[in-house]
Amino acid sequence: MKRDRILGIHHVTAISRDPQENLNFYTGVLGLRLVKISVNQDDPTAYHFFYADEQGTPGTDITFFIYPNASKGVAGTGQVKEVSLNIPSESIDYWLQRLQRYGVRFRGPRRTDDGLAIELEDPDGLNLRLIGRSDIGDIARPWEKGPVPREHAIRGLFGVLISVDSCRHSGWFLEEVLGFRKIYEGPGRHRYVADDGGPSKIIDVECTDTSPGSIGYGSVHHVAWRVKDPETQIMYREKLEKLGFYVTPVIDRKWFRSIYFREPGYVLYEIATDGPGFQIDEPPEELGTKLVLPEWLEDMREAIERSLPKINIPNPENWR
Amino acid sequence: MEGEIAGEELGYRYIYIPSRTGKAPTLLLLHGMGGSERDLIPLAKTVSPESPVLSLRGKVVENGLRRFFRRIGEGVYDVEDLHYRSNEIADLIDIASRKHGFDRARIIAIGYSNGANMSVAIALIRPGALYGAVLIRPLFPLDIGRERLAGTPILILAGRRDRIAPPQESIKLAERLKRKGASVELHILDAGHEITDRDIELIRGWIERVGYDRSREGSMDIAGLSGII
Numbered sequence A: 001m002k003r004d005r006i007l008g009i010h011h012v013t014a015i016s017r018d019p020q021e022n023l024n025f026y027t028g029v030l031g032l033r034l035v036k037i038s039v040n041q042d043d044p045t046a047y048h049f050f051y052a053d054e055q056g057t058p059g060t061d062i063t064f065f066i067y068p069n070a071s072k073g074v075a076g077t078g079q080v081k082e083v084s085l086n087i088p089s090e091s092i093d094y095w096l097q098r099l100q101r102y103g104v105r106f107r108g109p110r111r112t113d114d115g116l117a118i119e120l121e122d123p124d125g126l127n128l129r130l131i132g133r134s135d136i137g138d139i140a141r142p143w144e145k146g147p148v149p150r151e152h153a154i155r156g157l158f159g160v161l162i163s164v165d166s167c168r169h170s171g172w173f174l175e176e177v178l179g180f181r182k183i184y185e186g187p188g189r190h191r192y193v194a195d196d197g198g199p200s201k202i203i204d205v206e207c208t209d210t211s212p213g214s215i216g217y218g219s220v221h222h223v224a225w226r227v228k229d230p231e232t233q234i235m236y237r238e239k240l241e242k243l244g245f246y247v248t249p250v251i252d253r254k255w256f257r258s259i260y261f262r263e264p265g266y267v268l269y270e271i272a273t274d275g276p277g278f279q280i281d282e283p284p285e286e287l288g289t290k291l292v293l294p295e296w297l298e299d300m301r302e303a304i305e306r307s308l309p310k311i312n313i314p315n316p317e318n319w320r
Numbered sequence B: 001m002e003g004e005i006a007g008e009e010l011g012y013r014y015i016y017i018p019s020r021t022g023k024a025p026t027l028l029l030l031h032g033m034g035g036s037e038r039d040l041i042p043l044a045k046t047v048s049p050e051s052p053v054l055s056l057r058g059k060v061v062e063n064g065l066r067r068f069f070r071r072i073g074e075g076v077y078d079v080e081d082l083h084y085r086s087n088e089i090a091d092l093i094d095i096a097s098r099k100h101g102f103d104r105a106r107i108i109a110i111g112y113s114n115g116a117n118m119s120v121a122i123a124l125i126r127p128g129a130l131y132g133a134v135l136i137r138p139l140f141p142l143d144i145g146r147e148r149l150a151g152t153p154i155l156i157l158a159g160r161r162d163r164i165a166p167p168q169e170s171i172k173l174a175e176r177l178k179r180k181g182a183s184v185e186l187h188i189l190d191a192g193h194e195i196t197d198r199d200i201e202l203i204r205g206w207i208e209r210v211g212y213d214r215s216r217e218g219s220m221d222i223a224g225l226s227g228i229i
Helices: A019-029 A088-103 A165-179 A230-242 A293-306 B042-047 B079-101 B114-125 B166-178 B197-210
Strands: A008-016 A032-040 A043-052 A061-066 A079-088 A106-112 A115-121 A127-133 A156-162 A181-187 A189-193 A202-207 A220-227 A256-262 A268-276 B006-009 B011-015 B026-030 B053-056 B060-062 B066-067 B071-073 B109-114 B132-136 B153-159 B181-187
Touching: A008 A019, A008 A043, A008 A079, A008 A156, A008 A268, A019 A032, A019 A043, A019 A061, A032 A230, A043 A293, A079 A088, A079 A220, A088 A106, A088 A115, A088 A127, A106 B197, A127 A156, A156 A165, A156 A220, A165 A181, A165 A189, A165 A202, A181 B166, A230 A256, A230 A268, A268 B153, A293 B197, B006 B079, B011 B079, B026 B079, B026 B114, B042 B053, B042 B060, B042 B197, B053 B079, B109 B114, B114 B132, B114 B166, B132 B197, B153 B166, B153 B197, B166 B181, B181 B197
Parallel strands: A008 A061, A079 A127, A156 A202, A220 A268, B026 B053, B026 B109, B109 B132, B132 B153, B153 B181
Antiparallel strands: A008 A220, A032 A043, A043 A061, A079 A156, A106 A115, A115 A127, A181 A189, A181 B181, A189 A202, A256 A268, B006 B011, B011 B053, B060 B066
16 A cells, blocks of 8 residues: 555545434444534534544545535535445345334345445435445444444445546546546446555446536535545645646644545545544544534634534444 | 257357256357367356357467467457458357357357457457457457447456556457447456456356346446335
């Protein structure tokens, strides 16, 4: 694994309408660990939830901005259309039963080139897939206290699917600018991988001439790619600027540093550093138990807490 | 093996394995250089157990090794022989289908290396002779054949570390076939020139998707959630 390249997916961020339903689904039903409760740093009236594995490993992280007043997102080009997660291939039956038990809308299992896949929707209608894999041994550390038995736990992200109007342009960007490799090309769909490929390093590009989508609840806001360190991030930032792309300055998100930019198909990408990590401000046992704010918002804590909706962090015991 | 019929037509020795069900496409197997008509039979039985199999032995011999068409040097193919053999094999399929009773309209070539190259040539020189083709590690840098391939489904499997058939050539081949109207899927595997389990998995999935249905759309299953229960 080389230092100076994109290592895979760091996280995916989507929009949700109801914080309690979001918590119940992602920590209760899916058994992901809530590793951070914070607010959208660009809009402190909106909750920002981070779900991941036991310790918040990059590549296992799905995050949500909570916007109770948002309208429903409209699917179309310029967006991440689907997010896939890894489950052990022996756990397909377990998950079929679990999803049924909790009334989740799902379809499958369907045989795909990546393995057996269950297609489902979260409470906001976000398209997810659980893919049965046999090569996900140590990609993620399942949440010890979680409601899903260890041997069946979700093991991080498999990949994302973006919908764009030009496979050529979006593909060129992935290959020439971000250093991905194309490993599959079919009618209307290509697959690119970061680093050595494999789960958590995959992006599928679907090109279609449907109209552009619009963001709302149930939509993905952006996908973030991992780099090992700030130097690599700066290297990408300079490369993007030199090629004439608009890219934000490096933004300190406390648990990682980020730059944001749009690829040619309008999908919003982020490049995030692996560190410092979620444990920089909370000890491992206490991740995701209290509202955490960046320093520069601390003196407004009382006002922020008052404006945020009340939530109950689900007790894993109730979801076993 | 039980059920196998050894035969010969137009100078090609072959093995024909019938199938009891009528729905599966017939597989035309073309081995790699130095191989035989036995080589790809286990693969065929794994990827599509219900399919009848017609497995050919190459007629051209180079230094004692069997090939399907002559070459002048490495990577330099005898284009005239290519045309001749393409026509021969296309005619052989006609004859064999009458003789053994398989569906002439649905025969998919599975070719490895030299066999893959032969499959490309047949597809380009006698379009319509094949319903589709699986090309495992092809190397076909020629631009031949003037006709269009009306949506013929083609699966290309290249190996990232293949020194004999570099993957870049497969990318170019995919482009050329697409420009002629074929419906191409290209995978670049983490492999060399050898056939891997992943190849077999992908071929099986592709035949299931493509071998039974005449839809000319891209048959890659794009997971939209319309009609979710």
